Amino acid sequence: MLEIIKGTVRLYARHLPALLAFFLAGWIANYLLIRFAGFVANIDPLYGYLVLPLAVLVRVASFVAMFLVLRPGKNFVEALSSSILPFLVVFATWGLIKTDWVAFASAQLEQRSLDGTEPPLFVTVTPITVGVVVVAFVLRLLLKRSSEKLPKWFGFIAAYLEAVWIFLAIDLIGQVTGWVMEWLDGRRLVAWINDTLAAIGDAVAPLKFLWEGAGWLLGQAGVVIGLPLAWLTLAGIVYAVTRPEDSPTRLAAAAEKRLKRFPPFIRARLADVGGDLAGRWLPISQAARLIWRSGPLTVALFVLSYAVLSTIATWIQFGVNRLIGPHDLSFWMATDTGILLAISLLVEPIRIALIAATWSYCLTLSPAGRAELQLEQDKVRQKVQPGEA
Known part of the structure; x- marks a missing residue:
């Protein structure tokens, strides 16, 4: 634990200006783009969703840049492209993306003309919206296949297309899921099952109490334990230093054997899609495996440190509010964003430094991690020696 604390302090002290600059740049760009998205959404909701x-994306890019400042070596565009999907999954799972949704809806409502000609607030599942998802996914796949022949800045276009299809797909899938659940709730069998479970819960009160308590406990564990580990995994994806498996798994070998039965054209397209999916999963599985091998003590100490830092941030906000004193709602609406930004500028660099220091410590606990650390050091020496010469 002492090594992690020392590493956190060292990274924070050495890179604080850059961490603040990247976080603030991401925050400002995120705010301005949300306002602009709300404006164009009043022309057509799909424009806002584009x-x-x-x-x-700029929020994800700011975090990726903060991680790479603390541990340079990987190309920014490559790190951003491989991190978009995991970041969005983490944001969506723990409600971190909800803030942007609320801000977008508020910006759209604030900029409406209210003359009765405004379009709807949100997009719905239509052939056009589904087509946008498909086109964005296909274009992103084509850019990835041709990445070696295209200029480096095309990577940013690929990152944008990645964000578009994932973002829209999450929203559309959520709508379809809502329709399905609403349809199921209207079925007699489902209604009977719900009523039966409710009757059992009322008849056996302790069982209902245990069930609700277990649900609450799992929810809290997801935030207290799952969120820190998710961020640590994201750091591993950004740095991508774990060594891939040399031999294919039995499942991969079976899939390759079945793939040979298809015609060459279909086999090539399936290989593209399968390789894209495997390329997304491999960094996640490698990072999670390395974290697991670091041992329960390291994981527990990191989770505890993360929780302490989050608690400190909450108490700072509480103390600032108490220091300012009671005011009317309009005052808090005007100042709340600035207060939260100031606290984030204080806490976020420490949190990112803690995550990066913990990841570096995890690497030292496994042979594969130490090998990759040595490989990174060799690459740094190779870059430095020509300059010295």
Whole structure:
């Protein structure tokens, strides 16, 4: 634990200006793009949904840049491209992306003309919206296949297309899921099952209490334990230093054997899609495996440190509010964003430094991690020696 604390302090002290600059740049760009997305959404909701992923993308880019400042070596565009999907999953799972959704809706409502000609607030599942998802996914796949022949800046276009199709797909899938659940709730069998479970819960009060308590406990564990580990995994994805498996798994070998039965054209397209999916999963599985091998003590100490830092941030906000004193609602609406930004500028660099220091410590606990650390050091020496010469 002492090594992690020392590493956190060292990274924070050495890179604080850059961490603050990247976080503030991401925050400002996110705010301005959300306002612009709300403006164009009043022309057509789909326009807003094409801009809103940019707001989320700059937030992801700022975190990726903060991680790379603390541990340089990987190309920024490559790190950003491989991190978009995991970041969005984490944001969506723990409600971190909800802030952007609320801000987007508020910006759209604030900029409406209210003359009765405004379009709807949100997009719905239509052939056009589904087509946008498909086109964005296909274009992103084509850019990835041709990445070696295209200029480096095309990577940013690929990152935007990645954010568009994922962002829209999450929203559309959520709508379809809502329709399905609403349809199921109207079925007699489902209604009977719900009524039966409710009757059992009322008849056996302790069982209902235990069930609700277990649900609450799992929810709290997801935030207290799951969120820190998710961020640590994201750091591993950004740095991508774990060594891939040399031999294919039995499942991969079976899939390759079945793939040979298809015609060459279909086999090539399936290989593209399968390789893309495997490329997304491999960094996640490698990072999670390395964290697991670091041992329960390291994980527990990191989770505890993360929780302490989050608690400190909450108490700072509480103390600032108490220091300012009671005011009317309009005052808090005007100042709340600035207060939260100031606290984030204080806490976020420490949190990112803690995550990066913990990841570096995890690498030292496994042979593969130590090998990759040595490989990184060799690459740094190779870059430095020509300059010295």
